[in-house]
Amino acid sequence: MTEKKTIAAISTPMGTGGVGIIRISGENAFEICDKVFKSFSGKTLADSEGYRAHYGRIFDGENAVDEAICIVFRAPHSYTGENVVEINCHGGIFLTKKILRLVFENGASPAAPGEFTKRAFLNGKMDLSKAEGVMTLISAQGEQGANAAYNLLEGSLSRKINEINSSLLSVAAHMAAWVDYPDDEIEEIDENNLRSTVENAKKEINTLLSRFDSGMAVTTGVDAAIVGKPNVGKSTLMNLLTGYDRSIVTSVEGTTRDVIEETVNLNGCILRLSDTAGMRETGDEVEKIGVDRSRKKLERSAVIFAVFDLSRELSEEDMELIELCEGRTVIPIINKTDLEKRADISVIENKLGKCVAISAKDGEGYDELCETVATLIGTKDFDTSAAMLANERQRICCETALASLNEAFEAIDFGLTLDAIGVCIDGAIAALLELTGQKASEAVVDEVFKQFCVGK
Amino acid sequence: MEYFAKKYQVIVIGAGHAGIEAGLASARLGCDTCVFTINLDWVGNMACNPSIGGTSKGHLVREIDALGGEMGKAADANTLQSRILNLGKGPAVHSLRAQIDRRLYSDYMKHIMELQDNIDLRQAEIVDIKQLEDGTWQVKTHLEAIYTADCVILATGTFLAGKVYVGDVSYESGPDGMFPAKKLGESLKELGLPTRRFKTGTPSRVNRKTVDFSKLEIQEGDEHVVPFSFDCNCEVKNKLPCYITYTNLETKDIIMQNLHRSPLYGGKIDGVGPRYCPSIEDKIVRFAEKERHQIFIEPCGENTEELYLQGLSSSLPEDVQLKFLRSIPGLENVETMRTAYAIEYDCVDPLSLKASLEFNDFSGLFGAGQFNGSSGYEEAAAQGLVAGINAAHKIQGKEPLILERSGSYIGTLIDDLVTKGCSDPYRMMTSRSEYRLLLRQDNADRRLTPIGYEIGLISEERYQKYLKKLELIDIEKKRVQSTVISPSEAINELLVSRETSALNTGVRLSELLKRPQLNYDLLEPFDTARPPLPREIFEQVEIDTKYEGYIKRQQAQVDEMHRLEVKKLPEDTDYSTIHGLRLEAREKLAKIRPHNIGQASRISGVSPSDISVLLIYLEKECRND
Incomplete structure (x- = not known):
């Protein structure tokens, strides 16, 4: 099963951090690593048992580059199911990249995106739901996201699903026993009980679904656009949020001519932020293209930061923006609190809700803005230890289950016979079990014999 | 001394419910067939309950009939009492069950086989089986006659290495005091089939004259009897009732005090028993909080006083059995005619079978019925039919018949067996089918008769009749969809009395039929142009109309699964x-x-x-x- 090629990659996020990890996987992982790593004990990794950590130094030829700990995993007892070494070195882009390059020079190939997981997957190390959890884990950019992805692996989602399912199974088994053993004095299902079970299951699934978007915001981030007429301070806000001079700021209207993008982490909430060209009628051809792009960005973003200048009276362009933002997920921002107030905020607040007042230039109102973002996206009180759907596949399973339960409900209301209702509940059970990778087939039958004294 | 007796195309070992359908199907498809049985006096014996059908099993019988099998016709011809179970629980789970005169049923089946062209029916115990170098199979009888065939179907039921247990007494035996097939069991093991031990049991039979009926509830058959067969030309009538009684705390005490004398609880039986068919001692132990268990007293035939006590299967010693029987109301002075027993037998792990019921590793060898790990006459017959068809298809070089799960309970049964296997004897249940709104007993012909016709088990005449029925359903459906019922005092009175909304404007008849509170019969006075059609046509139109949305939804699931099939x-x-x-x-x-x-x-x-x-x-x- 082991693929010929040995692959390597940095498996910690790029950036400054205390520790960086380079993972090497494949048939020759130990031999390759032995060429760059010498342990203080003198033992080679090729001779090491699995699950052992070795302390030593990384060498570039004769020169020691860094101190490191190498952890050895022997096939098949590793993440990928192959021979794996994880080099724990000191973090930092420069150092980790240099060590990785050394590993490549000694025979490893760069890992394609997701290739470790793919190998783990192809080597039978994980089922579908776990693979998806790991993939989320990899792409999760914030700390919160990593925690939520980890919980999926640990099974808080499985536990939640099993909890919902067991009540449905119990009802389905009761119906099955009642139908399949008419001679066995099985009580008829109480309609109120049936209703409340379906109702509860619906509620639980709805909770999972409602947490999905917040969960996605925590793990992969949401698109957000900063929009407004020229010179209201969009780029200054961008720079405030990114923490450095990402956008060029001048007092000249129309300085930002194209969309500038950056991912930022606002107190655990990840935004893929776009600074856009100020929206106005313009004769400048280049600026015009930029304005068009701004409008498109505004249309496509999940969250809009609509920026207004407190020091100027609201103009026609401001009113147009208010119109564009109505009904959207929008945070109206009043910039330049450091200047004299001239704009009538109530006009904005009537249409778009409460404004956040800031001075992008000196950072005033930053905390309030972060708070507002977190509340709006739902990450503020997001409990990363609670069950969470990690991806679209899981969300679709939940939606299917919910649709089945709604149909069951309609059938009950319509007064249809229990065979039709039972099929709907079975459908919900099957969808929920699919989510955790189990098979529905025997579940109901097993439950019948557990719960009921039936048979000739 | 061994001698060569005859060459056949298909040999069936066993003439129980599986063997009968297998032999008949093979012969009817033109194969030279021999069916062997240990005792010709009990072809198609009902070794346990004297009834056919029941929930999901009734579905199986109708499907067997729709494909051209015999069981439904035999049941109709020998019915003592008939009921549709689960009325009011929805058409998907309506199930026909009939009490059967077991002696007459056996005679009927034996005679049908005797009359059938291409079948030799022989009383002989098969003691040896092997595959010859040319791939054909050879079997040997206990009288040392050698027979060969291209295909062999194993339908040995509970005979294979059978062993009966009553309390601390046990002995090698087939069901109902017949010989077991001991040597064949050894021969199959030598062949390398993955065999294992399963267990089942049956209750006592008692004499009617010793039962006090004044203390029993009576259970009559349905007023309007629906036959199993879509091709039934006879009128099926109720002849004898059933009765109901209950165990009580005294019964429970007697059993609990003697539990240590049960071979099951004493650890003597290794075989795995069916979960759905627990002995009375099982039920009392596992559901200790239940104070009473319902017992059905069923007639075994018109020419016998034997009664079957459904719900009292047991392997306790004979003296304990009599004691607990006599604690039950109505049975205070009962005399037992046959003692309840448990029987352990060899069967095969069905995972070693293909969906055609041929063995993966043995070309030309098929398994059917209890031998495949199932339980029940109907499950056995269904597999026998498919095995018989596929043996013939193999010989004739045709593709095997593999019924999809989404098209029948038979397909579901076989798919479950060969895909999931079974850890205890497999009984059909409606909850095993994810497509049960489609797989109803009322539409078994619409699902399977075209297949039966294509195979060649449904006659041209019957097929034409079937096509006519389809046409009538179609015409009536169109009529119902285009007929408008106008609001009137009379109809609104009916609607309000049925707790459904009254009409303000005219509405299509089909819309009214959709309402769960209404049906064809209720709407008759307002449906003035209704043509005189057979009841089953109205039934099909009504179900199709009422459950249209749900049927469509299931059909969508079927289509999705079909992409993988x-x-x-x-x-x-x-x-x-x-x-x-x-x-x-x-x-x-x-x-x-x-x-x-x-x-x-x-x-x-x-x-x-x-x-x-x-x-x-x-x-x-x-x-x-």
């Missing part, structure tokens, strides 16, 4: 060389050898990722070709 996995697929399959999946796939991706997806231990891998593999193979 058409992706065939070649029989010679070497799963050990497919990269990416998890070890467990690889082992399971190699053992079960699914015939398509749909079946593979239902194997426990085969995950969606394995299925993706298989799909990629098939795609790859397909591109390579």
Whole structure:
């Protein structure tokens, strides 16, 4: 099963951090690593048992580059199911990249995106739901996201699903026993009980679904656009949020001519932020293209930061923006609190809700803005230890289950016979079990014999 | 001394419910067939309850009939009492059950087989079976006659290495005091079939004259009897009632005090018993809080006083049995005619079978019925029919008949057996079918008769009758959809009395039929142009109309599954060389050898990722070709 090629990659996020990890996987992982790593004990990794950590130094030829700990995993007892070494070195882009390059020079190939997981997957190390959890884990950019992805692996989602399912199974088994053993004095299902079970299951699934978007915001981030007429301070806000001079700021209207993008982490909430060209009628051809792009960005973003200048009276362009933002997920921002107030905020607040007042230039109102973002996206009180759907596949399973339960409900209301209702509940059970990778087939039958004294 | 007796195309070992259908199907499809049985006086014996049908089993019987099998007709001809169970619980779970005169049923089946062209029916115990070098099979009888055949169907029921237990007494025996097939069991083990021990049991039979009926509830048959067969020309009538009584705390005490004398609780029986058919001692132990258990007293025939006590299967010693029987109201002075017993027998792990019921590893060898790990007459007959058809198809070089899960309970039954296997005797249940709104007993002909006709088990005359029925359903459906019922005082009075909303404007008859509170009969006075049609036509139109949305939804699921069912996995697929399959999946796939991706997806231990891998593999193979 082991693929010929040995692959390597940095498996910690790029950036400054205390520790960086380079993972090497494949048939020759130990031999390759032995060429760059010498342990203080003198033992080679090729001779090491699995699950052992070795302390030593990384060498570039004769020169020691860094101190490191190498952890050895022997096939098949590793993440990928192959021979794996994880080099724990000191973090930092420069150092980790240099060590990785050394590993490549000694025979490893760069890992394609997701290739470790793919190998783990192809080597039978994980089922579908776990693979998806790991993939989320990899792409999760914030700390919160990593925690939520980890919980999926640990099974808080499985536990939640099993909890919902067991009540449905119990009802389905009761119906099955009642139908399949008419001679066995099985009580008829109480309609109120049936209703409340379906109702509860619906509620639980709805909770999972409602947490999905917040969960996605925590793990992969949401698109957000900063929009407004020229010179209201969009780029200054961008720079405030990114923490450095990402956008060029001048007092000249129309300085930002194209969309500038950056991912930022606002107190655990990840935004893929776009600074856009100020929206106005313009004769400048280049600026015009930029304005068009701004409008498109505004249309496509999940969250809009609509920026207004407190020091100027609201103009026609401001009113147009208010119109564009109505009904959207929008945070109206009043910039330049450091200047004299001239704009009538109530006009904005009537249409778009409460404004956040800031001075992008000196950072005033930053905390309030972060708070507002977190509340709006739902990450503020997001409990990363609670069950969470990690991806679209899981969300679709939940939606299917919910649709089945709604149909069951309609059938009950319509007064249809229990065979039709039972099929709907079975459908919900099957969808929920699919989510955790189990098979529905025997579940109901097993439950019948557990719960009921039936048979000739 | 051994001697060569005769060559056949198909040999069936066993003339129980599976063997009968297998032999008849094979012969009717033109194969020279021999059916062997240990005792010709009990062809199609009902060794347990004297009834056919019941929940989901009734469905099976109707499906067997729709495909051209015999069971439904035999049951109709020998019915003592008939009922449709689960009325009011929805058409998907309506199930026909009939009490049967078991002696007459047996005679009927024996006679049908005797009259059938291409069948030799022989009383002989088969003691040896082997495959010859040319691939044909050879069997030997206890009288040392040698017979050969292209295909052999094993339908040995509970005879194979059978052993009966009553308390601390046990002895080698087949059911109902017949000989067991001991040597055949050894021969099959030598052949290398993966056999195992299962267990089942049956209650006592008592004499009617010793029962006090004044203390029993009576249970009559249905006023309007519906036959099993879609092709029934006789009128089926109720002849004898059933009775109901209950166990009580005294029964429970007697059993609890003597539990240590049960071979099951004493650890003497290794065989795995059916969960759905627990002995009375099982029920009392497992459901200790229940104060009473319902007992049905069923007639065994018109020419006998024997009564069957459904619900009292037991393997306790004879003296304990009599004691607990006499604690039950109505049975205070009862005299037992046959003692209840448990029987342990050899059967095969059905995972070693293909969906055609031929063995994966033994070309030309088929299994059917209890031998395959199932339980019940109907389950056995269904498999016998399919095995018989497929033996004939093999000989005639035709594709095997594999019924989809979505099309029948028979398909579901066989798919479950050969895909999931079974850890205790497998009984059909409606909850085993995910498509049960489609797989109703009322539409078994619409699902299967075209298949039966194509195979050649449904006559041209019967098929034409069936086509006529379809046409009538179609015409009536169109009429119902185009007929408008106007509001009137009379109809609104009816609607309000049925607790459904009154009419303000005219509404289509089909819309009214959709309402659960209404039906064809109730609407008759307002449906003035209704043509005089047989009841079953109205029934089909009403169900199709009422459950239209749900039927469509299930049909969509069927279509989705069908996309995987058409992706065939070649029989010679070497799963050990497919990269990416998890070890467990690889082992399971190699053992079960699914015939398509749909079946593979239902194997426990085969995950969606394995299925993706298989799909990629098939795609790859397909591109390579």
